[in-house]
Amino acid sequence: MEAVRCYLELIRSRPQLNAFLNVYETEALERAAVLDLQRQQGQPLGKLHGVVVGLKDVISYKDHPLSAASKILGNFTAVYNATAVDKLLAEGAIIIGRQNCDEFAMGSSNENSSLGVVRNAIDESRVPGGSSGGSAVAVQADLCMISLGSDTGGSVRQPADFCGVVGLKPTYGRVSRYGLIAYASSFDQIGIFAKTVEDAALTLEVIAGADDFDSTVSAREVPAYTTLARENPEKKYKIAYFKEALEHPGLDPAIRETIESFIKKLTDQGHTVKAVDFELLEHVVPTYYVLTTAEASSNLSRFDGVRYGYRADIAGGDLTELYKASRSQGFGKEVQRRIMLGTFVLSAGYFDAYFTKAQQVRQLLSQRTQAIFAEFDAIISPTVPATAFKIGEKSNDPVEMFLADIYTVFANLVGIPGISLPLFQHPNGLPFGLQVMTSHFDEVSLLRLSRQLTAIAG
Numbered sequence: 001m002e003a004v005r006c007y008l009e010l011i012r013s014r015p016q017l018n019a020f021l022n023v024y025e026t027e028a029l030e031r032a033a034v035l036d037l038q039r040q041q042g043q044p045l046g047k048l049h050g051v052v053v054g055l056k057d058v059i060s061y062k063d064h065p066l067s068a069a070s071k072i073l074g075n076f077t078a079v080y081n082a083t084a085v086d087k088l089l090a091e092g093a094i095i096i097g098r099q100n101c102d103e104f105a106m107g108s109s110n111e112n113s114s115l116g117v118v119r120n121a122i123d124e125s126r127v128p129g130g131s132s133g134g135s136a137v138a139v140q141a142d143l144c145m146i147s148l149g150s151d152t153g154g155s156v157r158q159p160a161d162f163c164g165v166v167g168l169k170p171t172y173g174r175v176s177r178y179g180l181i182a183y184a185s186s187f188d189q190i191g192i193f194a195k196t197v198e199d200a201a202l203t204l205e206v207i208a209g210a211d212d213f214d215s216t217v218s219a220r221e222v223p224a225y226t227t228l229a230r231e232n233p234e235k236k237y238k239i240a241y242f243k244e245a246l247e248h249p250g251l252d253p254a255i256r257e258t259i260e261s262f263i264k265k266l267t268d269q270g271h272t273v274k275a276v277d278f279e280l281l282e283h284v285v286p287t288y289y290v291l292t293t294a295e296a297s298s299n300l301s302r303f304d305g306v307r308y309g310y311r312a313d314i315a316g317g318d319l320t321e322l323y324k325a326s327r328s329q330g331f332g333k334e335v336q337r338r339i340m341l342g343t344f345v346l347s348a349g350y351f352d353a354y355f356t357k358a359q360q361v362r363q364l365l366s367q368r369t370q371a372i373f374a375e376f377d378a379i380i381s382p383t384v385p386a387t388a389f390k391i392g393e394k395s396n397d398p399v400e401m402f403l404a405d406i407y408t409v410f411a412n413l414v415g416i417p418g419i420s421l422p423l424f425q426h427p428n429g430l431p432f433g434l435q436v437m438t439s440h441f442d443e444v445s446l447l448r449l450s451r452q453l454t455a456i457a458g
Helices: 002-013 025-039 084-090 133-140 157-163 197-207 251-266 279-303 318-328 334-345 350-375 398-403 409-414 443-457
Strands: 022-024 052-056 094-099 146-150 166-169 189-192 238-244 271-275 376-383 418-425 431-438
Touching: 002 022, 002 025, 002 052, 002 094, 022 133, 025 094, 052 133, 084 094, 084 197, 094 133, 094 166, 133 146, 133 157, 133 189, 157 166, 157 189, 157 279, 157 418, 157 431, 166 197, 189 197, 197 418, 197 443, 251 271, 251 376, 251 418, 251 431, 251 443, 279 334, 279 350, 279 398, 279 409, 334 350, 350 409, 376 443, 418 443
Parallel strands: 052 094, 052 146, 238 271, 238 376
Antiparallel strands: 022 094, 146 189, 166 189, 166 418, 376 431, 418 431
């Protein structure tokens, strides 16, 4: 109970961050009281007993607001729990509130929310990253212990990097997407923000696993991530990095130098770290945006102003005009831009030139990834090309904003797990991380290596 009161007070003390859209004060305190009583009575306690959790505003929590930070869902209330939410509650977690994000998870800065920008707690003039910016800031500023976000192209790892926290994207299909508002269904994955690798491992252990409501989720047994992550702490790994990633002209020189120095430190510690050629790097962002916008165009067609959500007030009874007005008024500019791009690449004259070609590149990326993991245990890279930028700095240049995703979208394209570790500090005083990726469903190695890397970085 006291822990919940403490978090509620901290949330109230920093409203300018705009991390939370709703705070469930009364029910969080009531649930804490029930959990306290369970402990006092000696009842069995769940793995997350009393852990205070926030949910990104794309994850369904029954009888609570759910809007994807969009005007088009402004008055919508969730009618069921996401599977991940059910699993959290079953293990004793306390859900404290709904967290701000880029509209429909589309953005890299959390400036696209219809409910206002989120501010980085380290420097409130800067963005927290996106699209899960509110979730990252909530953990960063100690407004909750854990946050669940979603990661379609880096939307957990990139804000984790900007905010100096751990951000874990599991393998595609490791965590059920049931109850997650869809952006791009073959990319989306619920992810975790935490202060430590151990906390992320425990949360993953709880929310991962089979689900009858999601045909894409894996039925594989969920390992005991918390225990297994601590095993074999002295193992030496074979680690690859993309030469093109560190040599990319868009990478901040200080980040490049720091990671190169860290690679030398890893080698000195007995790990094998080698550069591999990855000539497809320049194709990663275009491929990602062709495919995700195509899927978004399809997924967001359900928001039409008729069945639920925002409906435009127009004169007359023309259904087509109602659709147009509702979607034009309800969706923000970034969402409209991506829907239009996706509709274009799916159109009859351009489908083969863009969508089919992008699918072919995705297949090439998957084959190249399998070849790398046949030889190496992990891949490391920068998480983002630069530290958190100023609010408004890139708002008028969508291409520059898209390029901020150059290092993170790869893991979503090929479906592998990735984590951003808050290991470094830039000369400008801002944090930045190291991204680590392993093969499909090898989160155990990812977490073990992450613990080692955190210890080596000091």
